[in-house]
Amino acid sequence: MLSYLALASGIMLAQIWQLPNLIAGLLVIFSLLAAGYLRYKTNFHAQAKLHWLLALSLLILGFSYASLKINWRLQQLIQQPISQLTLQGYLTTPATLKDNNYYQAEFSITRGALSGQKILLYYPAQEQLNAGRIYQFSANLQPLNLVTNFAAFDYGQYLIAQDISASAFMQGSAELIKTSYAPSAQINRLRVNLINYLEQTLIGQKYAGMAIALVTGYQQFIPSTQWSIFKNSGIIHIVSISGLHITLVAMLAVFILSLILRYVLPPSKIPQQIILAWLGVCVALAYSLLAGFSIPTQRTFYLLLLMAYLITRRRYIPLLNKLSITLSIILILDPFACRNIGFWFSFSLVATIFAMQSAYQQHSSKVLFWLKLQLAMLLVSLPLTLFLFSSYPLIASVANLWAIPILGNLLTPLILVSSLSHWSWLIQFSVQLLNYAMLPIEYLATISPYRQAQPDLITLLIAYLGVILILLPNALKGKNYLGLIMFCALFMVVPSQRPNYGETQIIAFSSPKAGFTLLQTQNHNLLIILSRDPQQLAKQLEYTLLPYLQMQHISQIDYLLTNQAESSSATLLQNQGITLLNQTLPETINLDGVNLHWSQDHEQLALISQGHAETSYIGTGYQPFNETHWDNVVIGLALAKLDWLFSAQVNNLLINYAKDDRATKALLDNINLPATQSYDLIERGSQKIKHTTVVEG
Incomplete structure (x- = not known):
């Protein structure tokens, strides 16, 4: 087992740092030969030294091999935009309707310079691309967006892990070429046909999306309200195959x-x-x-x-x-x-089950073993869940007592068999049973999960060392007390330090569809939300702002400032468990020694913040103030001309803008821009300003 773990550890180490291709290639050859020789020697000499040398050579082999694979994958990424490129290929995943006007799907290219690569294809809703068919069309290719916001899901890295090289936007219409007999194309065709059949059969069923996900793994029909139920009750693993x-x-x-x-x-x-x-x-x-x-x-x-x-x-x-x-x-x-997040949960929990079976099952009654197993699963899953999501469903163990035997062991096979048989009456009957079976889960999901500030990596490792001590079967004196103390380090995490009296902290987030800026004083939180399209706010808030609020355990916003007259922002925040004390900000106010004044002209909004030794601007680029010297200028979402920046003196300039806003992009690239430091939020991700200094999150 040591040898396999060493090899896997080397591969995981390469995710942090990769070797150049030449050095990695030489190390692969050297370590492979060394591992082969040491493996041969260990057959005749069972010396511990040889086993550790074998493990070391496999660690180096895994590290150098993964470096080569990762470097090759990164070299396949499209680095520059490509216009009007002719593509030919087939869909490899079911298409997902986005914003009711375009589809998104993974697309495998079969001809041309990019043959063999996959792209993330966006095409108009009126275009009908059928699975299992090869199409040809013209598209504009864009590099993947590899920046992210504090604590947010790294979608760019996810796409790289899925072997996606670029985003492509179809231009014009697609031409059907022929049927594709590639295995991935035909598997996708079967999957899409089954999804469409189930969608039509289960019209009107409350948990139709969950049933489709249990059979095909396609989760796009599950509404966000049901995802909240799964998350708060701790049964997401039941929904995901x-x-x-x-x-x-x-x-x-x-x-x-x-x-x-x-x-x-x-x-x-x-x-x-x-x-x-x-x-x-x-x-x-x-x-x-x-x-x-x-x-x-x-x-x-x-x-x-x-x-x-x-x-x-x-x-x-x-x-x-x-x-x-x-x-x-x-x-x-x-x-x-x-x-992949599922990788860590999957292997850690299964390893816990196997380890507990080996250590305790033969020496304990079934009931006692089951209780020990539940405790071990809690101890192993809690640190990782807090590290990734800053929350943990306290009711998860109780919910899973019902979910695993009823939803997992009974209803999932029934739904799968009925779906594959295409007996519509049996499908509807099984999903109706699912609707009733979810009633206890819905009730349990009303219990709020435990939330706290996100622990750092060092705290996570200390907690897991404590878990190992607690679960060790050997009766080491005091190990459980020491393990418990180390485990409790998880709950000693405090949010980041608040600003001093008369100072501010500004967190600006990266999003091309909406602008989110959080201004913090000593005791207050002010949230500025800027948008062109209010319909985009819900999704952008969930993936951009909310993870940071959860990471820092911020559950209250004192004031909300938005450029939309009838904004749904307040409702969106409250639906996510964020308490909003005041939906409006007085035009002039002093918060903890910081003077705030704001002005609005239709969708244009501007806020000036003046503390003891700092003056900051936050807004859409609209500038109604007489101030010309700025310590911080944060353009939450560029909606106005920014020519005034050329006649101003700016220390820190942070700009968030739409991807098609070439004027703002050109302004940021202008070497004559009189700003000491300029930050393109779209290219560099979210940034934090403490007082007058931009710092790492």
Whole structure:
């Protein structure tokens, strides 16, 4: 197991820092030869020193190999915009309707200089691109947006992990060329057909989107209100197709075939156990491909594949060894897999289950073992959940007592079998059962989750060292007390320090569709929201601003300032659990020694903030003030001409703008702009200003 963990650790280390290709290539050859020689030597000499040298060589092998793979993947990215490029290829994922006027889908290119690469394609809603068909069209290609906001989901890195090279926007119409018989195209065709059939069959069903997600892994039909229920109750793993679903379906197929082999077919020379093992692998592969082959499904499939191989070879290895081999296989095939959140939850929780089974199951009653397992799962999942989401559903253990046996073990196989059989009455009946089964979950989801400031990486590692001490079966004196103290470091995290009296802290977020700026004084939070299209606010707020508020445990906004006369911003904040004390800001006010004055002209808005030794501007670029010397200028969303900046003296200039706003982009690139420091929020991501200094988040 040590060897496989060393190899996997090397691959994960390469996510932080990569070697140049030449050095990485030489190290791959050297470490591969060294690992082969040391592996041969350990067959004859069981010395601990040789095992540690083998582990070191595999660590270097994994690190150098992953460096090569990551460098190659990054070199495939489109670095500059390309206009009117002719593309030919097919869709590899179901298309998702965005804003009711265009579709988004992953597209595999089959001809031309970019042949073999995948892009994220956007095309008009009136265009009908069918899965399993090859199309040709003209498109404008744009590099991926690789910047992110504080604590927000890194969508750019996610796209790189999905092997996406660029974003493409279709120009004109697409021409149908022929049918594609590529496996990924045909799998997507089957998946899309099943999604469309279920969508039509389940019209009017409350949890139709959840049922479609359980069968196909396609989650776009699940409304945001239901996602909140899943998150607050801690059952998201039930909704996302995971190892539980794959294992259940494989076991169901194995059970049915075992009956056929026993009572219908004549005896075979091949042992029944081997036949059933490989049938389970085939069923797991089919379901995994239908569901999009996510990280949890990959883990389960490779684990079942390994177990079938071991059964065929009549070999036995411990469960944790099997899991470590599966971990190595996944990372070798795709080093980017460890950038997926599901990767860490999937392997950490399954490793916990396997470790508890090995250590305690034989020495405890079933009830006692179950209680120990629940405690271990809580201890392992809590630190990672707080680190990623700054919250934890306290009711998760109770909700899963109902969700796992009823939703997972009973209803998921029923919905899957009825969907594949295309018996509409059975599909509707099973989803109606799902509607009733979700009633207890809906009630439990009304209990607010525990929230706190996000712990840093060091605190996370200390907490996990404490978890290891607590779960160690050896009776080391005082280990549980020490482990508990280390674990409790999670709850000693405090939010970032507030500004002093008379000073401000400004956090400006990057979003081309809406502007979010948070101004903090010693005891108050003022939120400025700027937008052209109020319809875009909900999604932008959820993915841009909300993660930072949760990370810093900010649950109250004292004042809201927006450029929209009838803004839904207040409702959006309250729906996310953020208390808003005042929906308007007085035109002139002093907050903790900071004078604030704002002015508005239709959609144009400007705010001036004057503290003890700082003067700041926040707004759309509209400038009604007489001030010409600015310590900080934050253009939350550029909606006005910014020519006044050339006659002003600015220390820190932060600008957020729409991607098609070439005038603002040109202004930022102007070397004559009289600003000491200029920050393009679209290209550099969110920034924080403390007093008069831009600092890292």
